[in-house]
Amino acid sequence: MSMSLYNGCQVCGDQSSGKHYGVSCCDGCSCFFKRSVRKGNNYACIAGKGNCVVDKARRNWCPFCRFQRCLAAGMNITAVQEERGPRTQHQSQPSNSNHCRRLLLARTSSTPSPTPPVAGGQTLHFQILAQILVTCLRQAKLNEQFRLLERAQQDAILQVVWSECFILRASHWSLDISAMIDTCGDAQLKWLLAEAQQLRADLMELNFLETLILCRKELALNADYAVILEAHSNGALCSLARYTLHRSHWLRFGQLLLGLRQLCLRRYDCALSCMFRNVVRDILKTL
Amino acid sequence: MSMSLYNGCQVCGDQSSGKHYGVSCCDGCSCFFKRSVRKGNNYACIAGKGNCVVDKARRNWCPFCRFQRCLAAGMNITAVQEERGPRTQHQSQPSNSNHCRRLLLARTSSTPSPTPPVAGGQTLHFQILAQILVTCLRQAKLNEQFRLLERAQQDAILQVVWSECFILRASHWSLDISAMIDTCGDAQLKWLLAEAQQLRADLMELNFLETLILCRKELALNADYAVILEAHSNGALCSLARYTLHRSHWLRFGQLLLGLRQLCLRRYDCALSCMFRNVVRDILKTL
DNA sequence: CCCGGTCATAGGTCAC
DNA sequence: GTGACCTATGACCGG
Ligand SMILES: [Zn+2]
Ligand SMILES: [Zn+2]
Ligand SMILES: [Zn+2]
Ligand SMILES: [Zn+2]
Numbered sequence: 001m002s003m004s005l006y007n008g009c010q011v012c013g014d015q016s017s018g019k020h021y022g023v024s025c026c027d028g029c030s031c032f033f034k035r036s037v038r039k040g041n042n043y044a045c046i047a048g049k050g051n052c053v054v055d056k057a058r059r060n061w062c063p064f065c066r067f068q069r070c071l072a073a074g075m076n077i078t079a080v081q082e083e084r085g086p087r088t089q090h091q092s093q094p095s096n097s098n099h100c101r102r103l104l105l106a107r108t109s110s111t112p113s114p115t116p117p118v119a120g121g122q123t124l125h126f127q128i129l130a131q132i133l134v135t136c137l138r139q140a141k142l143n144e145q146f147r148l149l150e151r152a153q154q155d156a157i158l159q160v161v162w163s164e165c166f167i168l169r170a171s172h173w174s175l176d177i178s179a180m181i182d183t184c185g186d187a188q189l190k191w192l193l194a195e196a197q198q199l200r201a202d203l204m205e206l207n208f209l210e211t212l213i214l215c216r217k218e219l220a221l222n223a224d225y226a227v228i229l230e231a232h233s234n235g236a237l238c239s240l241a242r243y244t245l246h247r248s249h250w251l252r253f254g255q256l257l258l259g260l261r262q263l264c265l266r267r268y269d270c271a272l273s274c275m276f277r278n279v280v281r282d283i284l285k286t287l
Numbered sequence: 288m289s290m291s292l293y294n295g296c297q298v299c300g301d302q303s304s305g306k307h308y309g310v311s312c313c314d315g316c317s318c319f320f321k322r323s324v325r326k327g328n329n330y331a332c333i334a335g336k337g338n339c340v341v342d343k344a345r346r347n348w349c350p351f352c353r354f355q356r357c358l359a360a361g362m363n364i365t366a367v368q369e370e371r372g373p374r375t376q377h378q379s380q381p382s383n384s385n386h387c388r389r390l391l392l393a394r395t396s397s398t399p400s401p402t403p404p405v406a407g408g409q410t411l412h413f414q415i416l417a418q419i420l421v422t423c424l425r426q427a428k429l430n431e432q433f434r435l436l437e438r439a440q441q442d443a444i445l446q447v448v449w450s451e452c453f454i455l456r457a458s459h460w461s462l463d464i465s466a467m468i469d470t471c472g473d474a475q476l477k478w479l480l481a482e483a484q485q486l487r488a489d490l491m492e493l494n495f496l497e498t499l500i501l502c503r504k505e506l507a508l509n510a511d512y513a514v515i516l517e518a519h520s521n522g523a524l525c526s527l528a529r530y531t532l533h534r535s536h537w538l539r540f541g542q543l544l545l546g547l548r549q550l551c552l553r554r555y556d557c558a559l560s561c562m563f564r565n566v567v568r569d570i571l572k573t574l
Numbered sequence: 575c576c577c578g579g580t581c582a583t584a585g586g587t588c589a590c
Numbered sequence: 591g592t593g594a595c596c597t598a599t600g601a602c603c604g605g
Contacts (some may be wrong), residue, residue: 251524
């Protein structure tokens, strides 16, 4: 029993080759899950009942039921990454996450590192963007409500909302970063920043919006935190409402809240996401 | 000699297409071996002597002797796998959306269509979810502000926000669709619906929120539409504010607006997105 | 260790 | 029943 639990594929019972997408399973089921998620899982049960046997010999009989077993075993759809291009001769893509990671570690490490051998406009711009990101995350950690949370909860939230914090804060940067975004080749990011700038939020409003981004109760690690986060969120709503009603019209209150929608990155393949999604965890460790 | 060994079928001498069941052989002998093993190999020698010639021209004369040659060449019976289920989609272009497209067209066509030959739990649930989606899109097109836009602008917007409309409306569906979402295997979608239900928006609020989803000025086709959409959006904000302030507290106004954030699908590979993103355009054509 | 991609070789299909 | 032709699978390897 314990053998099958620890050495067996949780989907089909074949020999496991380690954890894949959060579940101990075999190469076949791992690969099948990846392909299914990428291609859209457009299966129908062969038998029509959704209860086909899924074992080593019969796992290929019904892809639908096999995929159901994958999900039942707890395999995580979000752990399947975007399809990468065909494996080409390396060195052609400097925006590779490993390259970024090395640059970042060199930058955030406390030990003095030798000057990076790689040079070029993109590397420089990446470093500047990374510095802005680090600054944004530091500011988030200083947020009046957010700072009260324990670190594990903070990190869990920031790993989701880091890009929203980035865009919100970066839209206030005095430095015009359009040029370096152009170099990174991301029209969407540029557009997001322009939209955020149109909100013309002042510093007070900015802080309230940041709290609303950081204190989303859906990202709570447990029920207690859900209550705490909702209280923080409601508090920020109250403060923002008072502030905007006092200075202008409550229509502005609504417009600012609607503006939060636009901070979400719609696609994972925009340059910002590609550059940083794999290194945010590393940055958080250094803060 | 070496030619026949490396490029020739070890059974009949025809051109080999690679190794099959452990032996370099042609497609014909490979397929013949598979069928023979699956069906039990109950042949008898035509000539009765078991020494018929097996070459490219005469390999179909005596199945018994052909199978003997397969075994003599070393083909491995245990390498023949369990039969797999029939492939649900064939045709020349098995793009995953073709199946959905056919189902949809059958469903939305005004002409009475014969009962679809394909059956299965997922197919049924797909049809129900598709019906809900079609209904949501129809309702969107009846929206008091949105209906005033020209069709091209409507379609451009709906191609982006269809999933938000779906989740908002579906969260109000009396039918419990959790079960069929389970079958489609999407925990995220289920969670999004649960979150939307927690908003407990009434029908009036729902309509205002829908307008805010449908009239996003970022999706304007040109500058004129941007002005129009913003005006609609501001109008909906005013109406919603008045309505909520009258019935409860303006905190509720803020909470409803924050709730709009959650309707965005965070990933493109959730089941809802996978199922429908390629067919939304087709649905829109039929409305 | 666990992502990714690769490709030899399983599978099924359908005109013949 | 056959086999030319296609897709799907999973053992294997790089990062
Ligand atoms: Zn398995
Ligand atoms: Zn099945
Ligand atoms: Zn042959
Ligand atoms: Zn014979």
